Amino acid sequence: MGSRNRAMTCLISRLYLVSNNISSSFSIPPSFHQFSLIPSSSLHFTTSYSSNKQSFSNLGLGFSSSFTSTIRGFCSREIMSNKVASSLENLQISDSSSVTYLSAKEAAEIDEILMGPLGFSVDQLMELAGLSVATSIAEVYKPSEYSRILVICGPGNNGGDGLVAARHLHHFGYRPYICYPKRTSKALYTGLVTQLESLSVPFLSLEDLPQDLSNDFDVVIDAMFGFSFHGTPRPPFDDLIQRLVSLHRYDHAHQRSAVIASVDIPSGWHVEEGDIGGEGIKPDMLVSLTAPKLCAKKFCGPHHFLGGRFVPQPIAEKYTLNLPSYPGTSMCVRIGKPPQVDISALRENYISPEFDKDQLEANPIDQFKKWFDDSLTAGLHEPNAMALSTAGKDGKPSSRMVLLKGFDKEGFVWYTNYESHKGHQLSENPHAALLFYWDGLNRQ
Numbered sequence: 455m456g457s458r459n460r461a462m463t464c465l466i467s468r469l470y471l472v473s474n475n476i477s478s479s480f481s482i483p484p485s486f487h488q489f490s491l492i493p494s495s496s497l498h499f500t501t502s503y504s505s506n507k508q509s510f511s512n513l514g515l516g517f518s519s520s521f522t523s524t525i526r527g528f529c530s531r532e533i534m535s536n537k538v539a540s541s542l543e544n545l546q547i548s549d550s551s552s553v554t555y556l557s558a559k560e561a562a563e564i565d566e567i568l569m570g571p572l573g574f575s576v577d578q579l580m581e582l583a584g585l586s587v588a589t590s591i592a593e594v595y596k597p598s599e600y601s602r603i604l605v606i607c608g609p610g611n612n613g614g615d616g617l618v619a620a621r622h623l624h625h626f627g628y629r630p631y632i633c634y635p636k637r638t639s640k641a642l643y644t645g646l647v648t649q650l651e652s653l654s655v656p657f658l659s660l661e662d663l664p665q666d667l668s669n670d671f672d673v674v675i676d677a678m679f680g681f682s683f684h685g686t687p688r689p690p691f692d693d694l695i696q697r698l699v700s701l702h703r704y705d706h707a708h709q710r711s712a713v714i715a716s717v718d719i720p721s722g723w724h725v726e727e728g729d730i731g732g733e734g735i736k737p738d739m740l741v742s743l744t745a746p747k748l749c750a751k752k753f754c755g756p757h758h759f760l761g762g763r764f765v766p767q768p769i770a771e772k773y774t775l776n777l778p779s780y781p782g783t784s785m786c787v788r789i790g791k792p793p794q795v796d797i798s799a800l801r802e803n804y805i806s807p808e809f810d811k812d813q814l815e816a817n818p819i820d821q822f823k824k825w826f827d828d829s830l831t832a833g834l835h836e837p838n839a840m841a842l843s844t845a846g847k848d849g850k851p852s853s854r855m856v857l858l859k860g861f862d863k864e865g866f867v868w869y870t871n872y873e874s875h876k877g878h879q880l881s882e883n884p885h886a887a888l889l890f891y892w893d894g895l896n897r898q
């Protein structure tokens with residue numbers, strides 16, 4: 455887009471909010487209340503509040519107001535930020551068919567280069583790997599529903615990633631338990647164990663584990679084997695892997711089965727060929743580290759993530775790695791399409807502090823200010839984003855998100871282009887409605 459086109463004339467719109475008697479309008483919660491406020495002879499808006507106490511406490515106060523707008527000229531530039539451009543690239547590359555998959559040999563080579571000429575230590579890489587596992591789990595499985603996590607750790611670095619992930623999950627508010635039947639005496643590992651013990655994270659022996667893991671755990675992290683696995687699993691891991699396999703035979707009609715999250719490789723799978731006999735574990739989540747290994751092409755679960763945000767450019771170039779970039783400061787990124795979900799099942803139980811009418815400010819703008827301040831204090835993302843609904847003279851409504859640029863007792867200000875659809879609609883019909891949605895505070 456040329457710079458001439460990018461510069462565009464915008465208008466500042468102000469939605470006027472004026473009341474003859476605002477306080478009385480808030481004080482009537484039987485049935486449905488409506489009032490009209492007229493700032494000048496030509497401007498008019500109405501606001502309605504539900505009287506139902508439930509809707510006050512759970513959904514928040516409905517500022518589903520229509521306002522009248524005035525407009526004045528303003529100039530701004532439309533810029534596609536780097537952040538947006540990289541997110542769009544991300545969406546394209548996260549198509550798993552374009553991602554690079556590594557052989558076992560390449561994965562081991564990369565490890566050696568990182569810890570040799572590139573100056574990393576194994577502790578460092580393990581810390582970052584374990585952190586990405588913990589953040590991937592936290593992206594999908596919320597502690598309110600999936601708090602009890604069993605981490606099964608193997609004898610090598612994959613097991614070390616599990617120990618690190620457990621520590622971070624503890625700090626994220628989960629309740630991790632560790633099963634670590636073949637410990638190594640290296641200082642790195644004894645240190646990780648001591649750190650977990652100091653957090654009172656329980657270590658369970660094989661005898662302590664229930665035969666049916668779904669009774670006691672919501673998530674099982676499989677950190678038994680990574681890219682150095684070969685042959686068939688030896689005891690005691692053969693039995694542990696069978697317990698994970700049997701989770702899939704669980705009677706889902708009676709109780710939810712624990713979900714399995716595998717670190718780097720689903721344990722027992724061939725690193726390149728995958729689940730050769732078809733009788734191995736079928737994880738719900740796979741967190742590939744550095745880059746997915748070839749077996750990950752056979753992963754059919756709903757959640758494939760990439761972690762290990764430490765790959766330097768020389769490695770990416772040497773192995774021509776095509777990997778999704780990590781969003782923002784995230785330690786993990788989803789690979790492939792998000793899972794198919796039943797939309798009707800996507801709902802949350804909103805629990806908010808009770809909100810009574812006597813807590814309500816007499817003036818809706820004062821109430822707005824209070825809540826806007828709350829959303830700033832809570833650090834919500836773009837608390838000034840608002841849905842603006844307008845309708846032209848044909849009466850057909852349109853809604854879109856815009857950013858609030860200011861407000862005072864006169865009303866709300868945002869910027870738009872004279873030639874935009876909303877600009878046209880507002881010039882035909884100055885009535886509009888605004889809706890703020892403050893997710894995280896359960897308020898709108």
Ligand SMILES: NC(=O)C1=CN([C@@H]2O[C@H](COP(=O)(O)OP(=O)(O)OC[C@H]3O[C@@H](n4cnc5c(N)ncnc54)[C@H](OP(=O)(O)O)[C@@H]3O)[C@@H](O)[C@H]2O)[C@H](O)CC1
Pocket residue numbers: 564565568576579580583608609610611612613614615678679680681682683684685686687688691717718719743744745762
């Ligand atoms: N660069 C990165 O991405 C990083 C990844 N990390 C993680 O490290 C693993 C690879 O770690 P490694 O220690 O090389 O190997 P494993 O954890 O996969 O396991 C090796 C141990 O497992 C034993 N083993 C192998 N096969 C079997 C089997 N069939 N039955 C029982 N035990 C088995 C093996 O013993 P051997 O005697 O057979 O040698 C080892 O004791 C990678 O996947 C990532 O998860 C790093 O944390 C950071 C860098």
Ligand SMILES: [K+]
Pocket residue numbers: 612676677678679680716717718719720721
């Ligand atoms: K694993």
